[in-house]
Amino acid sequence: MGKYKNWLIAGFLICLAGCAPSAVEVVQVINQPLVVEEPQSSVSPVEAPDPTLSLTVDRFDVDLDRFDGGKMWTFDSPPVEWLAEEYGIDADSAWFARARLGALRFGTNCSASFVSDQGLILTNHHCARESITEVSDEAEHLLEEGFLAATAADERRVPDLYVEQLWEISDVTQRVHGASRIVRGDNERVRARRDKASVIAGELTSAAKMRDSTLRVEVIELYSGERYAAYTYRRYEDVRLVMAPEKRLGYFGGEEDNFTFPRYTLDMAFFRAYDREGNPAVTPEHYKWSSEGANADDAVFVVGNPGSTSRFGSVSQLTFERDYTLVQQVEILRRRVEALQPFIGIDQEGADAFENMWFTASNSLKALSGQLEGLRNDTLIARRSAAEFQIREDLFHSDSLSMRYGSLFQELDELQLSKRAEAGRMAAFTFFGTAVGSRILTRALHGYYYANLQRRGYVDREVLDEIRENALALDDFPAEVDREIIALRLEELLEALGEQDPTMRSILGGLTIDSLAANLVATTALSDSARFADLLDQGFLSSDDPAVPVISALAPLYFTAQQQAESFKNREDLLVAELASLRFALYGTGVPPDASFSLRISDGRVDGYTYNGTRAPAFTTFYGLYDHFYAYRNMSRSWDLPERWRNPPEMFDLSTPLNLVSTNDITGGNSGSPLLNQDLEIVGLVFDGNIESLPNVYIFSDRTARTVSVDVRAILASLQHVYEAERLVEEILAAQ
Numbered sequence: 099m100g101k102y103k104n105w106l107i108a109g110f111l112i113c114l115a116g117c118a119p120s121a122v123e124v125v126q127v128i129n130q131p132l133v134v135e136e137p138q139s140s141v142s143p144v145e146a147p148d149p150t151l152s153l154t155v156d157r158f159d160v161d162l163d164r165f166d167g168g169k170m171w172t173f174d175s176p177p178v179e180w181l182a183e184e185y186g187i188d189a190d191s192a193w194f195a196r197a198r199l200g201a202l203r204f205g206t207n208c209s210a211s212f213v214s215d216q217g218l219i220l221t222n223h224h225c226a227r228e229s230i231t232e233v234s235d236e237a238e239h240l241l242e243e244g245f246l247a248a249t250a251a252d253e254r255r256v257p258d259l260y261v262e263q264l265w266e267i268s269d270v271t272q273r274v275h276g277a278s279r280i281v282r283g284d285n286e287r288v289r290a291r292r293d294k295a296s297v298i299a300g301e302l303t304s305a306a307k308m309r310d311s312t313l314r315v316e317v318i319e320l321y322s323g324e325r326y327a328a329y330t331y332r333r334y335e336d337v338r339l340v341m342a343p344e345k346r347l348g349y350f351g352g353e354e355d356n357f358t359f360p361r362y363t364l365d366m367a368f369f370r371a372y373d374r375e376g377n378p379a380v381t382p383e384h385y386k387w388s389s390e391g392a393n394a395d396d397a398v399f400v401v402g403n404p405g406s407t408s409r410f411g412s413v414s415q416l417t418f419e420r421d422y423t424l425v426q427q428v429e430i431l432r433r434r435v436e437a438l439q440p441f442i443g444i445d446q447e448g449a450d451a452f453e454n455m456w457f458t459a460s461n462s463l464k465a466l467s468g469q470l471e472g473l474r475n476d477t478l479i480a481r482r483s484a485a486e487f488q489i490r491e492d493l494f495h496s497d498s499l500s501m502r503y504g505s506l507f508q509e510l511d512e513l514q515l516s517k518r519a520e521a522g523r524m525a526a527f528t529f530f531g532t533a534v535g536s537r538i539l540t541r542a543l544h545g546y547y548y549a550n551l552q553r554r555g556y557v558d559r560e561v562l563d564e565i566r567e568n569a570l571a572l573d574d575f576p577a578e579v580d581r582e583i584i585a586l587r588l589e590e591l592l593e594a595l596g597e598q599d600p601t602m603r604s605i606l607g608g609l610t611i612d613s614l615a616a617n618l619v620a621t622t623a624l625s626d627s628a629r630f631a632d633l634l635d636q637g638f639l640s641s642d643d644p645a646v647p648v649i650s651a652l653a654p655l656y657f658t659a660q661q662q663a664e665s666f667k668n669r670e671d672l673l674v675a676e677l678a679s680l681r682f683a684l685y686g687t688g689v690p691p692d693a694s695f696s697l698r699i700s701d702g703r704v705d706g707y708t709y710n711g712t713r714a715p716a717f718t719t720f721y722g723l724y725d726h727f728y729a730y731r732n733m734s735r736s737w738d739l740p741e742r743w744r745n746p747p748e749m750f751d752l753s754t755p756l757n758l759v760s761t762n763d764i765t766g767g768n769s770g771s772p773l774l775n776q777d778l779e780i781v782g783l784v785f786d787g788n789i790e791s792l793p794n795v796y797i798f799s800d801r802t803a804r805t806v807s808v809d810v811r812a813i814l815a816s817l818q819h820v821y822e823a824e825r826l827v828e829e830i831l832a833a834q
Contacts, residue, residue, distance in 0.1 A: 268330075271325050548569065722756065758773075
């Protein structure tokens with residue numbers, strides 16, 4: 099990623115110097131801007147914690163577990179003693195090196211692994227959806243029909259897709275921390291650390307490329323900034339699609355079965371990495387394929403890149419997320435999923451891009467709803483409160499730590515109050531300018547930013563080119579879809595700002611929301627990517643396009659809200675880093691850090707669980723897939739099967755295990771991770787967690803939370819008997 103953050107994906111834009119709204123605009127949007135005072139140099143000793151708590155479940159009624167903080171172990175501090183204690187495994191440095199080198203980071207949001215010495219890659223079908231769409235010719239429907247490359251020449255390169263293999267790790271904590279010690283001010287200190295981390299990454303990347311041009315270095319923040327590590331990755335930028343099943347297999351059960359178990363889904367896809375000469379990459383560091391698979395109670399390990407967890411902040415942060423952040427996000431997504439559901443399955447231009455967006459929105463809605471439900475469970479809050487109470491109590495008994503960290507929890511609590519004061523106004527821009535937003539408004543936001551930088555004489559061509567590239571990378575949506583999303587956004591802005599707000603009155607100009615949305619879609623050039631490109635080059639803001647007055651009114655509000663959000667975040671990041679430092683002083687590195695889309699290894703066992711008065715088995719089979727097909731195919735297309743699957747060949751054993759569950763600790767980003775046995779052979783392909791696992795983003799439990807994987811025996815049987823993928827099967831078996 100370049101100097102410019104892709105805020106289409108992140109939904110967050112950091113203004114460069116000179117692009118901030120004026121002070122007048124800030125006052126108009128934020129009546130009481132937060133002024134964060136620097137902490138005083140002398141802090142009074144911490145007071146003893148208050149043991150009272152207004153919860154249905156009292157903190158003293160819950161037991162703290164050794165692994166409440168999770169089991170997403172870093173390769174910087176591998177759990178050697180724990181693996182020996184729990185599983186009797188002598189996991190030496192060579193074992194962890196093999197575990198690390200077979201794993202991959204797949205693009206910007208998934209995991210994968212090498213499964214042969216010829217660069218063959220295994221990941222999920224749902225991680226491959228956009229890639230499948232991108233390599234489809236105009237007359238093809240590969241997402242629906244599936245794809246199999248009969249020969250190497252038939253493998254299709256995916257534009258801009260890359261995979262990364264973690265090659266080396268080094269500690270750079272002192273270098274990063276040193277940059278912020280001489281700086282005052284929250285924003286300045288956070289920026290100093292970020293800038294220093296970027297400089298270190300650049301220096302180390304330059305040195306690494308002297309050895310190997312495919313290497314690059316990323317500085318990873320661990321323990322909320324208490325530790326920093328330089329991760330050296332080998333990047334493969336020529337990645338080609340080899341095989342993907344039909345969507346009806348890769349997403350069998352659809353949204354109804356998402357985050358559930360028992361499951362019957364063949365969520366797999368194969369790619370291949372090529373070197374810079376156009377030959378299949380030579381990858382001696384790969385996982386072998388287990389011919390026997392796993393059994394119940396077997397020790398299994400997930401090696402992948404979990405995206406994000408929030409297990410080590412304060413309880414006040416958690417309650418803010420419960421009462422504001424998640425409520426707002428769930429409501430925004432719910433409205434879009436419901437409004438756009440009728441357009442699914444309609445054969446029209448832009449349908450594949452829209453369906454991929456809808457899949458992202460519906461998947462996120464179910465995940466965030468599960469997290470919200472977990473936070474509304476008093477037991478979870480009580481467990482986190484008990485852990486915080488223990489920290490406060492341990493802090494109280496140390497005079498030296500009390501002097502340094504005495505006001506920490508109070509400062510975090512006060513910050514949440516400041517955030518609450520602005521939460522309603524900021525809610526109007528939740529997911530604005532992101533992948534689940536209107537294409538027209540998102541293009542307009544890019545165009546506004548791009549044109550303003552040019553007007554102000556911004557000369558960094560790399561940044562400008564990256565903004566333009568991201569703006570033009572947006573696929574077109576069907577007109578009816580964009581009209582619905584624009585209308586939803588305008589309704590949300592009206593709810594947040596009020597009918598008498600001058601910005602809303604200016605935008606609507608006496609029109610109804612539906613009329614404005616319809617007129618905008620019908621007349622703007624931004625509904626078409628080619629016309630938008632011309633408009634960018636000619637000068638978007640100086641044009642008479644009807645999107646210009648709309649975004650010219652909205653963008654200052656958006657940027658101001660983002661600046662306020664960034665101010666809150668910077669202050670919170672520093673306080674949470676202090677909290678991490680306190681945890682280190684008290685407990686050391688016995689608990690792994692929160693997930694950060696960096697490589698982790700998680701241990702667990704294959705095990706079913708009790709739910710709804712019954713027991714979910716550890717494994718499902720193809721018998722269950724066909725049972726669901728015959729029982730539900732007339733109710734929903736989600737349980738329909740492609741023609742080739744309706745009458746499988748006689749040699750296809752329906753008792754073959756299809757999906758399995760285990761107690762490993764995962765979260766979003768782990769999709770596509772290999773599930774390994776203790777010999778580091780692949781026994782499964784991680785693709786989901788059950789609904790009970792969603793609150794694990796805040797505190798880990800393996801009582802009923804489970805990781806859901808595709809069994810390798812199902813993958814191999816399908817390739818052999820249904821897809822007749824002999825070339826692929828031979829390569830996999832040769833790697834055993």
